[in-house]
Amino acid sequence: MIRFGIAGCGHIASKHIAAIAMLDEAKLHAVCDKDEERMQKAVGSLIDVQMYSNYSEMLRDEEIDVVIICTPSGLHSQMAIAAAHTGKHIVVEKPIALTLEDADAIIKACHENRVKLAVVHPNRYRPAMLELKRMWDEGRFGRISHVSVLVRWNRDDRYFGSADWRGTKEMDGGVLMNQGIHAMDLIAWLLGDATEVRAMTARRFRQIETEDVAIASLRFKDGALGSVEVSSTVYPKSLEEQIAIFGEFGTVVIGGGPTAHRIVEWKFESMTDEESLQLQERVNVEPYGESGHLSILRDMVQAIKRDERPSIQGEDGRSALKLVLDIYTAAEQELRQLI
Ligand SMILES: NC(=O)c1ccc[n+]([C@@H]2O[C@H](COP(=O)([O-])OP(=O)(O)OC[C@H]3O[C@@H](n4cnc5c(N)ncnc54)[C@H](O)[C@@H]3O)[C@@H](O)[C@H]2O)c1
Numbered sequence: 506m507i508r509f510g511i512a513g514c515g516h517i518a519s520k521h522i523a524a525i526a527m528l529d530e531a532k533l534h535a536v537c538d539k540d541e542e543r544m545q546k547a548v549g550s551l552i553d554v555q556m557y558s559n560y561s562e563m564l565r566d567e568e569i570d571v572v573i574i575c576t577p578s579g580l581h582s583q584m585a586i587a588a589a590h591t592g593k594h595i596v597v598e599k600p601i602a603l604t605l606e607d608a609d610a611i612i613k614a615c616h617e618n619r620v621k622l623a624v625v626h627p628n629r630y631r632p633a634m635l636e637l638k639r640m641w642d643e644g645r646f647g648r649i650s651h652v653s654v655l656v657r658w659n660r661d662d663r664y665f666g667s668a669d670w671r672g673t674k675e676m677d678g679g680v681l682m683n684q685g686i687h688a689m690d691l692i693a694w695l696l697g698d699a700t701e702v703r704a705m706t707a708r709r710f711r712q713i714e715t716e717d718v719a720i721a722s723l724r725f726k727d728g729a730l731g732s733v734e735v736s737s738t739v740y741p742k743s744l745e746e747q748i749a750i751f752g753e754f755g756t757v758v759i760g761g762g763p764t765a766h767r768i769v770e771w772k773f774e775s776m777t778d779e780e781s782l783q784l785q786e787r788v789n790v791e792p793y794g795e796s797g798h799l800s801i802l803r804d805m806v807q808a809i810k811r812d813e814r815p816s817i818q819g820e821d822g823r824s825a826l827k828l829v830l831d832i833y834t835a836a837e838q839e840l841r842q843l844i
Contacts, residue, residue, distance in 0.1 A: 507806045508534035510569035510593075512560055512584055513576035514547035515668070517598055521573050522547060524799040530806050537563040560584060564591045571805060574598060577668070578683070579676035582607035585622070589614035594621040596805055600686050600829070601822030603678055608826055612819040623805050623815035624822030626690040627797020632788045633759045633768050634691065637750070641695055645773050646752025649729035652696065654688040655747040656680075658763070660737035665713055672713025679706065679715030682829050685735035689832075690825035691748055692723075692731060699723040699731065699828060704835040710738045721832045733832065766793050 509525055511518050514536050525533045535555035538544040548554050557563035564572070564587060572588040573596040574581055582602040588595050595615060601624045602608040615622040628634060640646065660680070670676035677683055701724035706716035717738050723731030747760030747769075754774040761767030768785045776784075801817065808815040 510535040514538040520798040577670035577676040622819040630797040630800040647754040651730040653732040656735040658743040689828040693824040702835040706836040
């Protein structure tokens with residue numbers, strides 16, 4: 506049995522708690538939050554779960570095998586490094602950290618202490634994304650012309666007022682860092698680092714320190730281009746999320762709603778229309794696959810049992826973060842040229 510301890514009992518912790526409950530070989534052993542009420546609420550009617558109001562105290566609990574870090578993003582690095590030094594494996598929520606220095610420090614601490622590190626980028630496990638990656642790895646797209654991601658969401662004042670860290674530079678980052686990082690992870694997963702980045706960001710409607718809309722153009726090593734549009738400003742509610750890949754011998758669009766779940770277009774030279782339709786019928790079903798959080802925790806349990814590396818590692822989290830930071834840097838350069 507692999508025993509988990511969760512740090513931070515807010516919104517996302519509930520997904521981890523639900524996922525642990527579904528895994529035969531996992532147990533929620535402890536939770537930690539500085540807010541007692543939240544901790545009590547998260548535990549609910551679960552029995553035999555230790556509650557810690559102090560993180561260092563939870564780390565001293567020798568029965569914990571894996572710490573899941575669900576605290577504000579600006580705390581991820583210090584908490585992950587502390588966990589690594591106590592020999593605990595780590596699942597850290599996205600973004601892995603807010604700076605590359607912090608991400609590198611986490612990766613280094615995990616390496617030196619021989620603990621496993623997984624970063625929560627659950628969208629990779631969506632059935633449509635898994636099919637897309639399979640086609641990508643098999644080279645079915647041929648050369649890539651361009652990719653496009655859209656995240657047209659709404660995060661209103663009530664959302665930003667729900668916790669004092671939201672929308673701050675020190676603890677959160679803007680819409681690209683918080684909401685857009687899932688799409689950045691998918692781009693980096695497929696295409697690697699961007700070699701050229703042009704971008705503009707703006708804070709249009711929300712009363713926050715960071716950007717609420719970001720637009721970027723990317724170029725990749727092999728010459729493929731990328732287009733990024735991410736916002737939390739869409740009136741009156743989240744409209745769509747989409748990833749589209751345009752290749753020499755294949756076109757894929759995954760979207761179809763506020764989250765990119767459904768195959769909207771799936772055409773390959775190497776696939777008949779009948780095969781393509783069958784695949785769409787298999788993927789575009791409700792309920793839609795299992796929770797990505799469940800897949801990530803199952804993967805961590807297996808990685809520990811088999812002494813393998815988790816599927817989504819620290820380096821993956823770093824790549825997504827790098828793309829976000831490269832876009833921020835490009836947007837700052839653009840602004841400087843104007844002044
Ligand atoms: N993977 C995803 O799809 C996804 C979705 C939402 C949020 N997240 C990430 O999860 C993290 C948390 O987001 P959230 O929406 O759950 O935030 P939240 O504000 O709802 O919860 C954060 C919790 O951390 C607690 N906390 C803060 N400082 C602490 C400390 N020093 N020790 C112990 N507890 C502390 C707070 O009291 C709060 O209960 C963020 O990094 C966010 O980016 C990921």
